Amino acid sequence: MKRILIILALLLLCFSNATAKESYENITKIVVQPSFKSLKLNPGDSKSFIVNVKNPSNKNVSINAKVVQLPLANYINESWIEISNGSFILKPNEEKEIKITIKVPKNAEGGSYSCMIALTNDTISYPFLPFPMYVNTVSIYVNVLKQTIRVYPEFISDVVEPNKTYIYNITVENLGNESIRLNPSIYGEYDYLNKDIVEIDFPPIIPPKSKGVVKLEIKVPENAKGSLRGTIDLGIASIEDWKQRVSLNLQVFIKPKEPFVKEIEVKNASMLKITVSTSCFKREADVDVKIRSPKGYIDVKPKIVERLGVDVINGDYTVNRYEKVKEYVIENPIDGIWAVEVMPKCTSFTVAVEFK
Numbered sequence: 001m002k003r004i005l006i007i008l009a010l011l012l013l014c015f016s017n018a019t020a021k022e023s024y025e026n027i028t029k030i031v032v033q034p035s036f037k038s039l040k041l042n043p044g045d046s047k048s049f050i051v052n053v054k055n056p057s058n059k060n061v062s063i064n065a066k067v068v069q070l071p072l073a074n075y076i077n078e079s080w081i082e083i084s085n086g087s088f089i090l091k092p093n094e095e096k097e098i099k100i101t102i103k104v105p106k107n108a109e110g111g112s113y114s115c116m117i118a119l120t121n122d123t124i125s126y127p128f129l130p131f132p133m134y135v136n137t138v139s140i141y142v143n144v145l146k147q148t149i150r151v152y153p154e155f156i157s158d159v160v161e162p163n164k165t166y167i168y169n170i171t172v173e174n175l176g177n178e179s180i181r182l183n184p185s186i187y188g189e190y191d192y193l194n195k196d197i198v199e200i201d202f203p204p205i206i207p208p209k210s211k212g213v214v215k216l217e218i219k220v221p222e223n224a225k226g227s228l229r230g231t232i233d234l235g236i237a238s239i240e241d242w243k244q245r246v247s248l249n250l251q252v253f254i255k256p257k258e259p260f261v262k263e264i265e266v267k268n269a270s271m272l273k274i275t276v277s278t279s280c281f282k283r284e285a286d287v288d289v290k291i292r293s294p295k296g297y298i299d300v301k302p303k304i305v306e307r308l309g310v311d312v313i314n315g316d317y318t319v320n321r322y323e324k325v326k327e328y329v330i331e332n333p334i335d336g337i338w339a340v341e342v343m344p345k346c347t348s349f350t351v352a353v354e355f356k
Contacts, residue, residue: 110146
């Protein structure tokens with residue numbers, strides 16, 4: 001399919017006539033990045049990417065993203081594609097994002113698939129082509145890998161604390177008609193991730209058309225710092241090494257002994273608002289907050305907003321990011337030096353102060 005489209009592109013360059021050039025000058029042109037996306041996915045997998053759309057003209061452009069098929073393509077079924085924020089008016093010099101998600105069904109056949117996402121209805125007709133060519137497009141190619149054994153997740157990332165124990169599960173799915181044997185081990189030992197702190201529990205055999213879970217129990221050393229990294233080799237003889245190795249990257253979080261303190265000078269304010277925002281990868285984000293007035297600590301109940309970043313992998317939900325925002329509002333604060341004290345339970349946070 002790629003070869004066919006390359007040939008079509010060369011034909012367009014070589015045989016464009018004055019009529020085509022004139023028609024191209026009269027159509028709406030926008031900037032689309034990326035205009036090409038190539039993915040490798042297994043049956044049952046999904047992948048999202050962002051398309052940036054910019055309007056360089058001095059007039060409004062109507063964006064209405066839709067799937068279009070080339071007659072020569074091995075089509076991506078429209079049911080595989082989800083377009084978020086695909087319809088809007090793009091003002092002059094304005095730039096917006098469109099999210100495109102490709103979801104490959106579990107029963108998809110292996111092979112190469114392609115389609116185009118047209119963002120406007122603008123097309124050009126050429127005398128040597130029996131169909132019009134859309135202009136403002138994103139070309140998508142998906143190589144569906146047909147596997148008899150699937151391993152997920154391929155990467156394990158987390159934030160851990162010294163002297164604590166964490167459990168991680170690796171799923172091995174046997175899609176074939178024969179049993180497979182497992183013999184997991186640590187592949188290479190460095191940065192404290194070694195057999196002394198990792199225990200592996202696993203089923204030695206996974207029958208056909210079934211799943212098995214490899215459980216990793218990791219005891220973080222009391223003196224751990226920086227990161228614990230390594231690779232788990234599942235020891236499956238029937239597949240390539242790279243397909244059965246799961247990488248681990250555990251960032252060690254050491255809780256500070258003292259809270260972070262931000263002092264605030266208040267003068268003639270009718271309202272003081274303090275916003276503490278936290279975010280963390282793969283674990284809940286939170287902080288302990290104390291607010292101190294010039295007369296001592298006060299009890300203020302915050303407004304709390306929580307957000308989750310969720311991936312859908314092989315039909316399962318995985319939370320990959322946690323965010324929490326705590327908003328404290330003090331009406332008619334007394335003049336003087338206030339302070340907000342923050343004791344983190346995660347790796348990062350922000351403090352914002354607003355007066356009225």
